[in-house]
Amino acid sequence: MDEQTHIETPRDRAPVIEPGHTFATITDKISSIVLTRPVSNGWLFGFGISFLITMILLYAIGYLFARGVGIWGVNIPVGWGFAIVNFVWWIGIGHAGTLISAILLLLRQAWRNSINRFAEAMTIFAVACAGMFPVLHLGRPWLAYWLFPYPNTMNYWPQFRSPLVWDVFAVSTYATTSILFWFIGLVPDLATLRDRAENPWAQKIYGLLAMGWRGSARHWSRYETAYLLLAGLATPLVLSVHTVVSFDFAIGIVPGWHTTIFPPYFVAGAIYSGFAMVLMLAIPIRKFYGLEDFITERHLQNSAKVMLATGLIVAYGYGIEAFMGWYSGNRYDAFLLWNRLHGPYHFWYWSLLTCNIGIPQLLWIPRMRNRPVPLFLISAVILTGMWLERFIIVVVSLHRDFLTSSWGMYYPTKWDWATFIGTLGFFTACMFLFLRLLPGISIFEMRTLLPEAEVKPE
Amino acid sequence: MKRTPIYGLMAEFDSPTDLVVAARKTYEAGYKKIDAYSPFPIEELSEAIGFHYNGVPLVVLVGGILGCLGGYLLQWWIATVSYPVNVGGRPYHSAPAFIVVTFEMTILFAVLAAVFGMLALNGLPMPYHPVFNVPRFAFATKDRFFLIVFSSDPRYSSTGTRTFLEGLKPRSISEVPS
Numbered sequence: 001m002d003e004q005t006h007i008e009t010p011r012d013r014a015p016v017i018e019p020g021h022t023f024a025t026i027t028d029k030i031s032s033i034v035l036t037r038p039v040s041n042g043w044l045f046g047f048g049i050s051f052l053i054t055m056i057l058l059y060a061i062g063y064l065f066a067r068g069v070g071i072w073g074v075n076i077p078v079g080w081g082f083a084i085v086n087f088v089w090w091i092g093i094g095h096a097g098t099l100i101s102a103i104l105l106l107l108r109q110a111w112r113n114s115i116n117r118f119a120e121a122m123t124i125f126a127v128a129c130a131g132m133f134p135v136l137h138l139g140r141p142w143l144a145y146w147l148f149p150y151p152n153t154m155n156y157w158p159q160f161r162s163p164l165v166w167d168v169f170a171v172s173t174y175a176t177t178s179i180l181f182w183f184i185g186l187v188p189d190l191a192t193l194r195d196r197a198e199n200p201w202a203q204k205i206y207g208l209l210a211m212g213w214r215g216s217a218r219h220w221s222r223y224e225t226a227y228l229l230l231a232g233l234a235t236p237l238v239l240s241v242h243t244v245v246s247f248d249f250a251i252g253i254v255p256g257w258h259t260t261i262f263p264p265y266f267v268a269g270a271i272y273s274g275f276a277m278v279l280m281l282a283i284p285i286r287k288f289y290g291l292e293d294f295i296t297e298r299h300l301q302n303s304a305k306v307m308l309a310t311g312l313i314v315a316y317g318y319g320i321e322a323f324m325g326w327y328s329g330n331r332y333d334a335f336l337l338w339n340r341l342h343g344p345y346h347f348w349y350w351s352l353l354t355c356n357i358g359i360p361q362l363l364w365i366p367r368m369r370n371r372p373v374p375l376f377l378i379s380a381v382i383l384t385g386m387w388l389e390r391f392i393i394v395v396v397s398l399h400r401d402f403l404t405s406s407w408g409m410y411y412p413t414k415w416d417w418a419t420f421i422g423t424l425g426f427f428t429a430c431m432f433l434f435l436r437l438l439p440g441i442s443i444f445e446m447r448t449l450l451p452e453a454e455v456k457p458e
Numbered sequence: 459m460k461r462t463p464i465y466g467l468m469a470e471f472d473s474p475t476d477l478v479v480a481a482r483k484t485y486e487a488g489y490k491k492i493d494a495y496s497p498f499p500i501e502e503l504s505e506a507i508g509f510h511y512n513g514v515p516l517v518v519l520v521g522g523i524l525g526c527l528g529g530y531l532l533q534w535w536i537a538t539v540s541y542p543v544n545v546g547g548r549p550y551h552s553a554p555a556f557i558v559v560t561f562e563m564t565i566l567f568a569v570l571a572a573v574f575g576m577l578a579l580n581g582l583p584m585p586y587h588p589v590f591n592v593p594r595f596a597f598a599t600k601d602r603f604f605l606i607v608f609s610s611d612p613r614y615s616s617t618g619t620r621t622f623l624e625g626l627k628p629r630s631i632s633e634v635p636s
Contacts, residue, residue, distance in 0.1 A: 079518035211583035
């Protein structure tokens with residue numbers, strides 16, 4: 001068979017787990033990263049840098065609390081600047097973690113078992129970064145709890161017809177579900193660490209977190225049912241979260257926001273950027289911790305394919321937006337399209353098209369999907385592109401709407417940048433800590449991938 | 459000297475297949491108060507020890523229904539009774555606008571029910587359990603498989619049960635002090 005007509009069959013695919021492993025080697029290899037491996041200089045360096053950047057975030061937030069949102073570039077007409085761009089970007093990144101842990105579990109994609117744990121951690125840290133922005137953007141962030149319905153002396157209640165209130169419920173439910181799903185997934189592995197740890201403090205802390213897990217068959221039965229149901233609940237939830245985020249825009253009447261394509265196109269974009277982040281984390285992790293046996297080429301290929309598919313859905317979304325600009329016959333929609341292509345922010349719109357539609361087409365080439373370095377770079381390009389997409393949606397739509405007299409420009413200030421870059425540092429610092437303190441790969445789910453985990457008929 | 463009461467007899471196996479076969483034979487021999495421990499979930503195992511139904515789905519269903527009703531009623535009560543706000547003449551009870559929060563509350567309560575219901579039914583957190591008194595039990599979270607016959611089983615006898623378990627060809631047998 002020659003190169004052109006070669007069709008990939010399951011047999012040709014790289015394995016999910018390299019041959020030669022047993023229950024014991026899997027346990028030892030993953031738990032040793034946490035329990036016995038000394039703190040390396042590389043880890044200290046990486047954590048140190050991201051910790052310093054986290055301090056920049058704290059400084060920017062402290063200054064914001066002292067001075068108010070006036071330190072940011074937001075003003076009328078662009079009242080939603082970096083804060084909302086970053087919020088949508090971060091929460092989108094989180095979606096890949098839930099997709100991997102819940103949707104791929106329901107679809108019985110066993111390859112997910114080696115990447116779901118750190119992808120879920122990524123979700124939690126990304127949602128934490130996302131959650132900061134709307135709160136910081138409130139003006140009086142210390143009153144953020146007013147968004148929740150609770151009996152109070154003001155006799156005031158939230159307005160449930162507003163998509164912004166829906167967002168509070170969607171994001172807080174999502175954060176709660178992600179944390180619980182992740183923690184429940186960790187319990188059997190925490191028990192493994194409890195039984196393997198030599199250090200008495202480690203034994204106590206892991207033991208406390210493992211809650212006395214002993215692997216009883218009755219417990220496993222309830223555990224598996226609960227885990228499956230959680231996956232079934234998280235699946236519609238994750239789709240609803242970015243749908244509700246897109247409602248924040250689509251319910252409004254601003255040209256470029258008021259469209260029905262937004263929910264599916266936002267969800268696809270979320271998964272697109274999320275898988276890019278998964279790859280940007282998985283590629284260095286497997287390299288530096290020597291986990292090529294568990295995070296194999298198969299995982300890289302599959303993630304690349306998901307990115308290619310969701311990227312095409314996103315491209316379709318852009319196409320429909322442009323088509324509707326013309327087909328609707330609405331002069332404001334038509335102007336929005338013109339303004340994107342030729343207006344003051346046109347450079348960023350063209351960059352967005354290059355990053356999200358142009359460069360990712362390289363993933364059609366199989367060699368590109370196998371190699372860590374090109375994949376890492378393409379993922380970085382996609383993350384940039386998806387950030388630009390949110391920038392275009394938020395800023396370019398707002399800066400020139402119906403009345404020419406109310407047009408304006410938006411320029412981010414150094415505090416906008418400090419807050420955004422600060423969350424990148426916070427996210428990375430959390431990932432570094434997670435990899436040191438908890439098993440980055442699910443040990444018990446990896447055991448089930450081995451052939452000897454199957455019960456042979458008598 | 460006072461003898462420590464015995465919690466049960468524990469047999470250790472090397473593979474999931476051995477454990478499931480042994481568990482099935484033990485159950486068929488009439489021992490009903492038994493349990494099995496494995497480092498990962500084994501579908502056949504809970505059936506083998508006669509555990510056919512777990513209450514988790516029901517708990518989750520109840521949680522979901524409560525969340526759904528609670529979420530909707532909360533919005534209805536706020537929007538029509540406690541804090542009615544006229545927005546452009548729209549009805550106070552604007553059902554379509556309440557769908558999103560109702561959905562999110564359904565999911566939230568079902569998730570909380572799944573997690574805390576599962577933990578409660580499993581009796582976790584449980585800081586002390588007799589099985590941890592067996593030193594080899596530390597391997598139950600690594601690569602060994604254990605079967606226990608509780609001393610509370612009516613057919614249990616320290617010698618008879620030991621002979622029966624030896625017939626299952628385990629790797630080792632240990633008494634579990636309670």
